[in-house]
Amino acid sequence: MKKVIPLLALALMVMACNNSKEKENTKQTEDQMDQTENPLLSESTLPYGAPDFSKIKDEHFKPAMLEGIEQQKKAVEAIANSEEEPTFENTVLALEKSGELLNRTSQVFYALAGANTNETLQTVEEEMAPKFAAQKDMIYLNDKLFKRFKTLHDKKESLNLDPESLKLLEEYYEDFEIAGANLSSEDKEKLKQYNETIATLTTKFGKTLLDANNAGAVTFTNKEDLAGVDEDFLKSKENKDGPGWKIPLQNTTQQPLLQSMQNRASREKLFKAAWHRADHGANDTRDLIKQLVEVRAQKAKLLGFNNYAEWSLQKTMAKTPENVNAFFGKLIPAATAKAQMEADEIQEMINSKGEDFTLEPWDWNYYAEMVRKKKYDLDEDQIKPYFELNNVLEKGVFYAAQKLYGITYKPRTDIPTYHEDVKVYELFEEDGEPLGLFYTDYFSRPSKSGGAWMDNFVTQSKLYNKKPVIYNVCNYPKPANGEPALLTYDEVETMFHEFGHALHGFFADQQYPSLSGTSVARDFVEFPSQFNENWALYPEILKNYALHYKTGEPIPQALIDKIKNSGTFNQGYSLTENLAASNLDMQWHTISSDKKIDDVNAFEKEALHNTKLDVVHAVPPRYRSTYFSHIFAGGYAAGYYSYSWTEMLHHDAFNWFETHGGLTRENGQRFRDMVLSKGNTMNLEEMYKDWRGSDPKIGPMLKARGLK
Template sequence: MSDNPFLRASDLPYQLPDYRRIADEHYAPAFDAGMAEQRAEVEAIVTNPEPATFENTVAALERSGRILDRVSTVFFSRASAHTNAAIEALQAEIAPKLAAHRDAIALDPRLFARLRDLHERRDALGLDPEAHRLLEKLVDEAVRDGAEVDEAGKSRLRELNARISTLSTAFGSHLLADTNASAVAVDDPARLDGLSSGAVSAAAGAAAARGRDGYLLTLVLPTSQPALASLTDRPLREELFRASVERGARGGDHDTRAILAELAALRAERARLLGFRDHASYVAADSTAGSVDAVRGLLADLVPPAVANAKAEAAELQEAAGDEPLQPWDWSFHAERVRRERFSVDTAALRPYLELDRVLHDGVFHAAGALYGLRFAERDDLTMYHDDVRVWEVSDDSGPLGLYGLDAYARDSKRGGAWMNALVSQSRLLGQRPVVMNTLNIPRPTDGEPTLMTFDEVTTLFHEFGHALHGLLSDVTHPRFSGTSVPRDFVEFPSQVNEMWSLWPEVLARYARHHETGEPMPAELVEKLVAGRAYGEGFATTEYLAAAVLDQAWHTLTDDVPTADEVQDFEARALADAGITLDTVPPRYRSTYFNHVFAGGYSAGYYSYIWSEVLDADTVEWFTENGGLRRENGEAFRTALLSRGGAVEPMEAYRAFRGRDPEIAPLLARRGL
């Protein structure tokens, strides 16, 4: 234990975890030590004979659990981005222990009594606005966690939380294993006709990485696989599509249906125990939406026009398909042909102009510099958990801010999708500056080949960097409010706003250059790219709304939860009831591989992307009206929103920035609704 690197703060810059010293055997004892330390710290708080004060109760609680925080952030980022058998085994073991640890603190009546006493005296305590909000938040969270439930209820609550944590971990592990096992092997290179040379190279590299000959089409997390837009071999398209949609539903060791059905049932029971009708109501009560009715209302308003647009697109694609009936594995392929004919944009022709390093430095970093005055210096001396991860020191005119890491490439040890992690959260109370990471899943080219991106991957990088900015530009006192610690249906707002700069003319002109010649993307190609991005919104909106509807359907159940064998029938009924019955437009995620809601933090919250997009589209309009990529605009957004994290009520922050409530019209125009 004396050599365990988690027992004290790292002495590396910005307390970057010292991955050179961290080994798998350090995690379990550090978790045990961290939980023991925090239990002792909380015990000292609740047994303090002095009357409760903000300093000896709230601030002391905020300072507690430093070892646990250090090991948790490192371990769970590893579990998502670079797992192995030892980490997966420990994750399954530690999940219920952590749930029990959290419950021991949240359900301690002595702690709640001190917090409630302070809350009753809050107006006489002379607190600053952030401290005042923190005290209110802690009391609200305690009540939501079950502090006012009777002892029998608390006992059952502990059981439920432990089991839910175990099942969520199991869902993620099963899905990762099945996603890896479902990769489609191709022996004949002729079958890969239509793929770019870079995509073929990546498929060869994926096969070689597993010690196989030929090619391997690995799967990304959503239903629609990128290769479906290019492959001319229709049977191979069907094979790839079926491999995607059958994940978690084929029986065997990696089937997820029993897990998700039990999760839905236990979440429903927990919500009732806490005084809510269902899990969705429990989640909505702590969101900017406020209620399930508000969420349903938004989805119900958007579904009919989205489906109408998708049906119109389907009719157009059927004409392109000719005599063969349009199938879901044909949609992307024919949509790409129509886009190419209508806008003369071949997405494969864009890739030579979208090289990763140039997109990052001359696109993402350039926009952040123009808006917020940020500068990025790569730190080759700082290492992370994998050689793929690169690290930059970030500063502005005031001095150093923190570190930014990027883990760009897909690998079998990484779950699908893209996300942001905070390895160290900014806090003046703790004297911490932020260390944040973006993780992507771009196919790795073979050695010596450039990393050429699709434009969707470019957009994803800008999006995830928006989350990173939320963490890097945080300027709060208390760690509870740092960076992205905001309601789930608000957290996507800054990241979606940051997507706008991917197509902003000044930014695009800098990064969209041919990787061999340095020539800028031709103006006519840029014009067609911009015009072409608006094509296909019927499909994109409908597949997203279908997934959001499924999420709400699972989490508005009160009892009579479907069994594992009834999962697909339940899905079909839920989509039909919502008016989404297009066989050619499957949900972006089917239940059996809906990692966001059954293993991630988005249960009953997947609607938040479209909810946040209302704010995003309205904000893009503000930037456009005010001259776009200007430092004054960036500073206004930074001051009112990015720097405040959860320290202010989100919609108050939005009104402070925009001067009014958000309007939905810009979103409807953007999505052709």
């Protein structure tokens, strides 16, 4: 995923905090320090302005961000109170430039808060979040400032602006209106309270869920309980605090280990630990959910909308909840029907083994793997030796980028990182021109949030003469010392996916950082990343990187054929679990402001039932509400549908490539020039149609999923 966080139009990161206010007796010296001692207060001297983690300390972040807030406040006040007639330069451009320090610092801070947090960073995150929410309101609920933007917007046709500058003006103006600039003074004060509360609750949710994931790790002390699990994996999970093996939880409902665990009781134990991780004790997130959806609904009503989804979807491709639900309607019947067929096959497999039980969610992956082996003679253990992490990255992901876009790379061991697992590469254009820096952080650890994402340390912009510095974060199991990191095919696709986001950022060619690269609607931002997954199995790419980690032999054609033939296997399950999560998101965010939710679990059950996404008992949602960090801690509230929406785009786009010669430099350059380099400088529907030659069609997606 692209890590989407609510942003100020100038890319100010707005996060959230817990309910506690900053203590009144916090000493001033904790918030301030000699500027000469804080490396964040000046631009880094490292290549590309990359953050100098050899100098940055946890205690530097808060005073730097506070200073950034003060600098921006002064700049905004000067713009708003100016007696000069508003112009693009003294109003729009001035606001765009007002948050440079704050943005630069917060980009680094939130990278660490997501990928390598600790108690100090969590405390800072909690303390700063309401300040960021207030900062956003200081800008977008400023009457004088909005008046200047409205003056310019009303006469925009006579300003003779270049297309990107006009787009920047329009984006800011829409952001003002969406944020509530037209509200009365009294209602603006209410809105500020709502925004602060939302900020408070979302960060509290994220912190609580991280604690729940860590606390939910399951310890097995009897090795027989882990029969079938890879020995190298077990070595890496030996319990440091006592006997046995400690199995950490992935952020999703299903856990990767369930595919290989032979002991049914162990599977049930691990599954239920994941299912119930955040609905008991100190890590219970249900009250946070109830409060969040309630205040979001109240905010939407104040802004003149029937529900939060209506308000949130304004600048997306889908536009309305009705359009999202209509899109669901085209997929749910086919997905659940396919999932039921898959469930029947799995039940037959269970019965054929002489077992006498009904298929449950914790059985699915284990017996589905048996079905796959039987139908396609394909065993995941046959595949993994060919997917060694470094080969996948350098000879697969980078190689595909070279073939399509001419991109080359070299490792940079001289750039400081925030963790020993992080590696840095410098990327170059085909002619040798530097493109930017790329950081990889692939292994899971307790200090890292679940999932996978991309974001920027430095955002491309011609305004500041900046090239991009981008990172990818994943949560692959870390192998024991000296052992290779062997990936499943899903993990291979994830690596291609996240680098697709990175390419979207690297190819940015914008004047203004607010419009640069991945600063697009949620239901478009996942399109370049999902599209890039297609090259993982492309013959020329696959044969280059799928090399046996011991022998160096390329993956046999027979095994490639098996992978391809099994491509539509389990797709009913996969799509149904995603649609279930997307539906939960939309149901939570179409609640009206006068509806109170008493029981989160009951609401979840009813939501799935009403949309017929519970018809296959053994297919749970990819995320339960209680650990759905995308929508309750990230920026995907009323937006998780975008993964399926952009899946439609990426299959339709790959269909174009297949009918136009496939993997060629010409095709890659055209895609870069017309899509990947455009950022948010034009209407996204028009951008896609200009490149594709037509509106996207859902047929290629259904075909790829084996649903037609």
